Amino acid sequence: MKNFALIGAAGYIAPRHMRAIKDTGHNLAVAYDTNDSVGIIDSISPHSEFFTEFERFLEYAHQIKRRPEAALDYVAVCSPNYLHHAHIAAGLRLGCDVICEKPLVPTPELLDELVLVERETGKRVFNILQLRHHDAIKQLKIKVAAAPTDTKFDVELTYITSRGRWYAESWKGDPRKAFGVATNIGVHFFDMLHFIFGKLQRNVVHHAGEARAAGFLEYERARVRWFLSIDAGDLPEEVKGKKTTFRNIDISGEKLEFSEGFTELHTTSYHEILADRGYGIEDARHCIETVNVIRTAVPVRGTTGEVHPFVR
Known part of the structure; x- marks a missing residue:
């Protein structure tokens, strides 16, 4: 049985990590968050120590x-x-391996810094890239690999996940802390595209704003028009009033259906990490480089065929 600490216990994604630790047969020994709204711990790991000051958490560790x-x-x-880098480095220097949510860090330079800390401590950093474990994604990767090598798939990626006014007041609405909408809600999609279609060859941004971003990506095996938004006003008319989220990936006329099968992916990720098959820093580099370019690019007017229809 391994002993785990959890940093960020009051966050949205934290319960999935708590359950993954429990479901893989291990022990959540201690949790930390500046916010004390962590009652979910009682139903998963009621014996865990908990701190709201990082200094006390670190001393206990x-x-x-x-x-x-x-x-x-x-x-x-x-x-x-924006705290991932500091918390990852602290975990490594405690003598622990670290499992971190996406995005690992905002820039390739900070990835290089984490590589140095790994070398200094002899410990590893693992990134949760759960879409790589989804059955539909794995099957598509096999299909693409089996296609003629000169085939380039035409892909249209649309993801709209409505967020209320609270979002702008939280750290997620601050580009200095969340690093923008493409990074915050899109980084796992960009990792998925690289996982399936290979190396990125072109990266063009057509729109960039606080609530939405769009552009064109060309991979070894695909041309991708993408659109990401947190504005409910961008939902298609047939969805408005019925759902708050719209997710669609069209691949050369075929829709990729992966709306189900997400609930256990964190647990699967933990199983793989604990079996020494987890995704490390270099596995995350490609999507970090992608979102870093998107975040810093100057939007340009796109050409016909490269612009997502929601932008037009």
Whole structure:
């Protein structure tokens, strides 16, 4: 049984990590968050220690290192995006392997810094790239690999996930902390596209704003028009008033259906990490490079065939 710490226990995604730790047969020893709205712990791991000050959490983690049976083995990071780098580095320096949510960090330079900390500590960083474990994604990857090598698929990616006014007041609405809508809600899609279609060859941004972003990506095996939004006003008319989220991936005229099968993907990711088959820093580099370019690019007027229809 491995001992885990969880940083960011009050966040939206934290319960999936808590359940993954429990479902893989391990122990959530301690959790930390500046917010104390963490009652979900009672139904998953009621014995866990909990702190609202990072200094006290860190001191406790150092104290239990004196007892081999209690010492931490892993630190799971679910904190706001802008804190990932600091919390990952702290976990590594505690002598733990670290499991972190997406995006790992905002820039390739910070990835390089984490590589140095890995070398200094002898510990590993793992990124949750759960879409790689989804059955529909794995089947599509096999299909693409089996197609003639000169085939380039035409892909249209649309993801609209409505967010209320609270979003702008939270850290997620602050581009200095969330790094923009393409990074915050899109990074796992960009990782998925690379996983299926290979290396990125072109990256063009057609629109960039606080609520939405769009552009064109050309991979070795695909041409992708993409559109991401948190504005309910962008929902298609047939969806408005019925659903708050619209997700569509069209691949050369065929719709990729993967609306189901998400609930266990974090647990699957933990199983793979604990079996030493997890995705590390270099696996995450491609999507970090992609969103870094998108975030810093100057939008341009696109050509016909490259612009997502929602932009037009």
